[in-house]
Amino acid sequence: MKLKSILAAGTAAALLVGMLVLPAGARSATVPAQQEVTQVVNALGIMVGDSQGNMQLDRTVTRAEFITIAVKASPNGDQVGEASTSPYPDVPYTHWAAGFVEAGVATGLITGYSDGTFRPSNQITLAEGVTIVLQLLGYSNEDFSGAYPTPQMALYHSLKLDRGLKAQNSSDVLTRYDAMYLFYNMLSTNTKSGTPYINSLGHSLNAAGEVDLVALINGVxxxxxxxxxxxxxxxxxxxxxxxxxxxxxxxxxxxxxxxxxxxxxxxxxxxxxxSDKVVGTIQAITPNTAAPTAVTIGGHSYELDSAAAVYALSDLGTYDLGDTVSLLLGRQGKVAAVTDPIATTSERCGVVTKVTRESYSDGYHSSYTADTITLLATDGNSYNYECTTHTYEVGDLVGVNIAADGTISLKRLQAAKLSGKVSSDGSKIGSTPLADGVEILDVYENSGTRVFASRLAGINLTQDMVSYYTMNGSGEIDRLILNDVTGDNYSYGLLTRMDVLPSGGLTNYYTYVYDVGGTTYTLPNITTGFPVSTGGVIIKGDLTNPDKIYNLTKVTATSISGNQLIASNRSYTMADNVVVYEYRNGSYYLSSAQRVQEKGLSLTGWYDKAESNGGRIRIVVAK
Known part of the structure; x- marks a missing residue:
């Protein structure tokens, strides 16, 4: 293959290091996971699978396929249509790739052979693919001198475009796997002008300089x-x-x-x-019915996420204050649609976290007040309900029945105990299966956290750990309320300073300074002496006025592998929200597991309890 930038016979290609401006900042050499890479190139439409979604990553790449990928990876590449003429004798306008070959030639990414053919079925080598990618990044023939492809390959390695590729030598034939990683790497690489390539496609990198997959998928x-x-x-x-x-x-x-x-x-x-749905009476439409952006039901405000939902709640639509409706919730719990109450009976259950008096619309543009409970439900959300027949206290277990006509009734639930070991795949407790999408709430006092079944894998649940559960018609547990099992309700941080100031009397004064997720908190001159020393700590209650502070258990580690902290011949599972610090020059700085692993720093982990009881590594300190 001859590329436009190297067409002239004998064109030299050695990197002019002194003249070439490389992107600032070293990029991570860590190879991104194949699933993430696949999702990114799929989302951008750069590479897609066949009709069944199979990416066929083991298959070699032809010239026609590679230039198609390259054009799709360029700005406005998704707008390429069919070729108007036959760009080459062996690429007639009826050829599946004719439009992309025509576009690739027009933009200077590729050209044909000296005999006037394109040879679309020829396999493409690593050097040839690299040269095309470098041109997309803004490098041209003037940036190289010397023997092709030595300088191109040097820049390829310098820019870390080689992450994840299996092809090693410049003459190696590229597979679709190699092409996928090559174009993925290009996205987060700075162009010659100094901006990440992905910016040219209308997207951006996250703070870590990586492709922001969530933002990318949101956009497509x-x-x-x-x-x-x-x-x-x-x-x-x-x-x-x-x-x-x-x-x-x-x-x-x-x-x-x-x-x-x-x-x-x-x-x-x-x-x-x-699948989430909310049935209830509309209490508020904000900011107004002329241009609604949110609706309140059960004391909970839901943001509107579609034009249909906005219209339904507007002064032109069907629903108004006091109407009973079903909200169909989509991404981030936002309202995708509003309907009449769906003709099914639904139930919600949870724990009362607050009892107040609230105002309600009577449906005739007037209002009244009533006792109201705030219910933390097993779906992890809090809801307000009017209490007309019973009184409730904080900590009560309450069930909510929602009839097909939207009528809501509350009932106090009796504790339902259960015990057994959760299977390693989180699919059952003892011999009792957990339903798909089971809702699990782990409660501590008047707060709680929704957890997923996989979080409980391997934990031996005793009866005092289970407050309540329900089963569906298939004999599966579909809702489960736990009593402080995982420890995920607490805050974890580093106690960096503790001072004791004798008062001269019977009472001493204590000052504590601790960091939680990069925020420093100070408790100055208090009379409570917590039984702690500097290091990893668990903090229960308000971070500015905690109920308890005590130390986590310390373990010296050697490395990090995935979500595991490795200590000698033993591994510890890290919490999903594990906080990693680097200790430099007497201060602690937030870091990441990937960063400290790459730097080869010595590691200390802090865990709350045994993993068989739900414990996790909560804090990692690297020095």
């Missing part, structure tokens, strides 16, 4: 669509073999139910499905 996701009637015909691609995620877990098309909310991405061949 379509929807929402309510799954009613023949909803599948509204998705603009075949759903055969499509990837489905429902309520954050891998699922299938057959699990999508009526009134679920669906989002999709054609290039990723993925559906994201959400």
């Amino acid at each position: 996701m379509d929807g929402p669509l309510v799954a009613t009637g023949n909803w599948q015909s509204s998705i603009p691609f075949s759903l055969s073999g499509v990837t489905v995620t429902r309520d954050g877990e891998a699922s299938s098309l057959s699990k999508v139910q009526e009134y679920d909310v669906v989002y999709w991405c054609q290039s990723m061949r993925t559906l994201w499905v959400y």
